Amino acid sequence: MRPFVILLALCPLLSAFAAQPHIIFIEVDDLCYTYASPWGSKTAKTPTLDRLAREGFVFDHAMCQGMMCGPSRNSLISGKYPHQLGFYQNGDLKKLPENSWTLPKALKQNGYTTAWIGKSHLKPFFAKKKDGDTFMPQFGFDHALHTMGRALVGGEDEGEGGKSGEPNPYMEFLEKSGHLAQYKADAEAGRNSNLPEEAYLDGWFRKLTEDYIASYDTKKPLFLWVNFSVPHGPYDVADPYHAPFKDTKMPGVSKPANFIHPESLIQRTKTVRKEEIAIEDQRGFHANIHFMDTQVARILAALEKKGILDNAWVVFFSDQGVMEGAQGLIHKHTLFRQITQPSLIVRAPKGAGGGQRIAQPVELLDLLPTFLEVGGVKSDKAPHGTSLMPLFTGGSIAKPHVFGEIEDWIVVSDGKHRLIRSVKEEGDFLFDDISDPENLTNIADQHPDIVKRLGDAIDAWLKETGARLPSKSM
Numbered sequence: 001m002r003p004f005v006i007l008l009a010l011c012p013l014l015s016a017f018a019a020q021p022h023i024i025f026i027e028v029d030d031l032c033y034t035y036a037s038p039w040g041s042k043t044a045k046t047p048t049l050d051r052l053a054r055e056g057f058v059f060d061h062a063m064c065q066g067m068m069c070g071p072s073r074n075s076l077i078s079g080k081y082p083h084q085l086g087f088y089q090n091g092d093l094k095k096l097p098e099n100s101w102t103l104p105k106a107l108k109q110n111g112y113t114t115a116w117i118g119k120s121h122l123k124p125f126f127a128k129k130k131d132g133d134t135f136m137p138q139f140g141f142d143h144a145l146h147t148m149g150r151a152l153v154g155g156e157d158e159g160e161g162g163k164s165g166e167p168n169p170y171m172e173f174l175e176k177s178g179h180l181a182q183y184k185a186d187a188e189a190g191r192n193s194n195l196p197e198e199a200y201l202d203g204w205f206r207k208l209t210e211d212y213i214a215s216y217d218t219k220k221p222l223f224l225w226v227n228f229s230v231p232h233g234p235y236d237v238a239d240p241y242h243a244p245f246k247d248t249k250m251p252g253v254s255k256p257a258n259f260i261h262p263e264s265l266i267q268r269t270k271t272v273r274k275e276e277i278a279i280e281d282q283r284g285f286h287a288n289i290h291f292m293d294t295q296v297a298r299i300l301a302a303l304e305k306k307g308i309l310d311n312a313w314v315v316f317f318s319d320q321g322v323m324e325g326a327q328g329l330i331h332k333h334t335l336f337r338q339i340t341q342p343s344l345i346v347r348a349p350k351g352a353g354g355g356q357r358i359a360q361p362v363e364l365l366d367l368l369p370t371f372l373e374v375g376g377v378k379s380d381k382a383p384h385g386t387s388l389m390p391l392f393t394g395g396s397i398a399k400p401h402v403f404g405e406i407e408d409w410i411v412v413s414d415g416k417h418r419l420i421r422s423v424k425e426e427g428d429f430l431f432d433d434i435s436d437p438e439n440l441t442n443i444a445d446q447h448p449d450i451v452k453r454l455g456d457a458i459d460a461w462l463k464e465t466g467a468r469l470p471s472k473s474m
Contacts, residue, residue, distance in 0.1 A: 020111060020221035020376050021349055022312035025367075026299065027225065028292055029069060029119065029232040030332065032321035033343045034251075034437075035289055043248050045290040048297040049343075052316055055351030057392060059344040061361040061415040061433070063402035064320045067333045067340065068268075069121040069232075072319040072364070077102050077122060077139060079368050079383035081405070081465055086473025088407040089268060089333060093472065095123045096138070103368050105140025106380040107223045115143040115212060118205045118227030122146075145169060145208055147201070147229075170201055192236050200237070202230050206295040213302040221375070222308065226299060230292045235284025237291040242283065244290065250282040253325040259442040261327070262426050264408045268333035269323060278325040285324055313374055314347040315367060326438055335411040335420045336439045337431075340404045348392060358391055361402040361415040384465070401457045407471055412454050412461070417447075419454035423468065428455070 033039045037046045038053035039060070066072035066082045070090040075082050078100045087093040104114040122139060136144045147170050174180040179199045186193050197203040209226050216222060230237070253275045272278045296316070303309040319342065323329040326338045333339070342364055347353060368382035373389050386399045404411045411420045413433065420429040428451050430444035444451050462468070 019311075021374060022222045022308050023107070023112075023224075023371050023374060024222075024299075024303065024308075024312050024314045025225040026228070026296055026314065026316045027073075027118075028228045028316075028318050028343075029230065030320070030322045031231055031289065031292070031318035031343045032324060032338050033318075033341045034321075034338060035231075035285060035324070036343050038345065039343070043245070043250070043286060045244060045286070046293045048293045048300065049316065049345065051297075051300075052314065052345045052347050054355045056314070056316075056345045056347030056353040057356050057358050059346075059358045059362055061359060061402075061413065062317075062342050062344040062364065063340050063361065063404050063411075063413060064318075064342045064364050065404050067320050067335065067404065067406050069119075069319055070123070073121045074123055076319075076364050076367070077104070079103070079365060079385060081365075081384065081403070083405055083462075083468035084466060086469030086471055088405065088471055090121070091472075093123055101380075101383055102139050103371065103382070104223060104225070106372060106377055106382075107375050108140045108142065109380070110375060110377045111221060112223045112375060113143075113216075113220045114141045114223045114225075116141045116225045116227070117145050117209050117212060118147070118225075119229040120146040120148055120227070143212065146227075170204065173204060174199065186236070192239050192242065194238070197238065202228050202292070202295055205229075206298050209299055210302040213299075213306050213308065216306065216308075218306065218308065222312075223371075223375070228292055228295060230295075231285055231288035233281075233284070233288070235281065235288050237287050241291045241294075242287040245283045245286045248283070248286070250279045250286075251325065252282075253278050253328055254438055254440060255328050257441045259429065261329075262422070264422070264424070264426060265406075265420070266329060266334050268406075269329045269331040272325055272328050272330060275325075278330065281330070282324055285322075311349050313349065313371070315345075315371075316347075317344040317364065317367075318342045327440065333406055335404060335406060335409055337418065337433055337437055338439075340411055340413075346388070346392070353392070359415060360391060360397060361399065361413055362386075362388060362391075363399075363402045366399075401454070401461070403458070403461050405468075410458050412458050414454065414457075417450050417454060419444075419451060419458070421455060421458055430454075 035041050035044055036049050037044045038049050038058050064072050065075040068090045071082045071087045082088050108114045174183050179195055193200050198207045253272050321339045322332050323338050365385040366388050369385045369387040373387050386397050390397050401412050401414055408423055416434050418431045418433050428444045429442050430451055431439040
């Protein structure tokens with residue numbers, strides 16, 4: 001859709017901002033953008049994402065700020081970069097600084113009802129005071145149902161899930177509903193789930209969301225943040241979701257063309273040991289994505305049935321991606337494009353985006369000032385980010401570079417070139433994200449001018465945002 005057509009389509013919506021449209025965030029865990037058909041996958045089954053892409057704005061050069069669940073999610077809700085929190089991997093940071101700014105608090109103070117349903121990884125995790133759970137007042141939610149992480153289905157979640165000793169609402173649900181024995185049997189056998197769909201963790205999240213939407217009093221604008229734990233492993237959704245991929249050719253395993261990974265850049269990823277195992281995992285990843293897509297469809301249907309969808313902004317995104325065999329690696333917490341590009345789609349009310357592709361580089365943090373503006377919040381400001389609203393009305397934004405980071409490395413992109421730089425001077429990696437989206441060929445030696453330009457951008461960013469705090473600094 002051409003920009004002036006989009007502007008005409010959005011004009012009625014822009015004039016309605018004072019009426020505070022509903023805002024729905026749907027966040028998923030570990031979805032690599034290359035495994036979703038809006039970004040070119042030929043093997044994925046993601047018809048719901050295809051619908052959002054047809055009706056919304058699809059971002060082709062987005063950047064998440066943290067490269068694991070905890071850093072990404074806490075960065076986004078607080079508006080701070082991981083280095084400002086000292087939060088680079090799950091396990092860092094025991095709690096956000098006291099009285100941290102958060103998006104839901106800002107919206108709540110300006111007339112929104114705020115709700116969170118799904119996995120958390122926010123800090124503090126189930127931290128208790130004498131007067132009860134601190135999650136809702138800490139982050140600014142009127143309603144919250146939250147679990148700690150994905151691995152409530154069959155194991156621990158990257159060092160955090162299930163270790164607090166606090167009550168676990170999903171396990172309580174399984175026990176009360178009579179499904180706990182089946183859950184345990186499936187987990188112990190390492191097999192796909194035999195639970196009813198609405199008793200499987202993300203089916204349960206979806207059902208809770210449907211019920212919440214159905215009972216919502218639409219007199220007030222709603223900010224609802226739904227957090228699925230799929231497609232993060234284990235890849236144990238029910239058999240029917242695996243069946244379509246049994247004979248599908250998978251992407252397979254790739255290898256870097258002219259470089260060896262520095263250990264500090266991949267220390268928390270894992271190396272593919274056997275290609276056949278990686279391919280089987282890719283099939284499971286497809287199955288989890290297929291399941292995820294069906295749950296998102298049910299939420300859109302619930303919004304439509306309630307009469308909310310036509311006056312709602314729906315934002316779909318992943319916290320970060322995973323490697324899944326790319327560069328011979330699995331897992332995340334590195335800075336190649338498969339990890340750093342969240343699968344970001346923004347659907348304006350009534351689908352006014354019309355499928356426009358956005359090439360402008362953006363950050364997840366840009367969602368904060370964008371939806372403060374959408375929500376008519378004039379008295380509050382996110383710590384970081386640039387409003388994307390001009391992009392939705394045919395304009396442009398002044399944001400030449402976007403940034404992400406892990407403990408010892410920083411990535412910067414201008415939408416074409418990606419510089420990955422060590423903070424300990426271990427060397428530079430430069431990739432052309434257009435011609436080499438898998439980042440297999442390091443071209444730093446051939447383009448010292450680009451390396452310098454992007455390196456200067458990193459220096460300016462750090463000067464603006466402050467020194468990098470060490471891990472576990474708070």
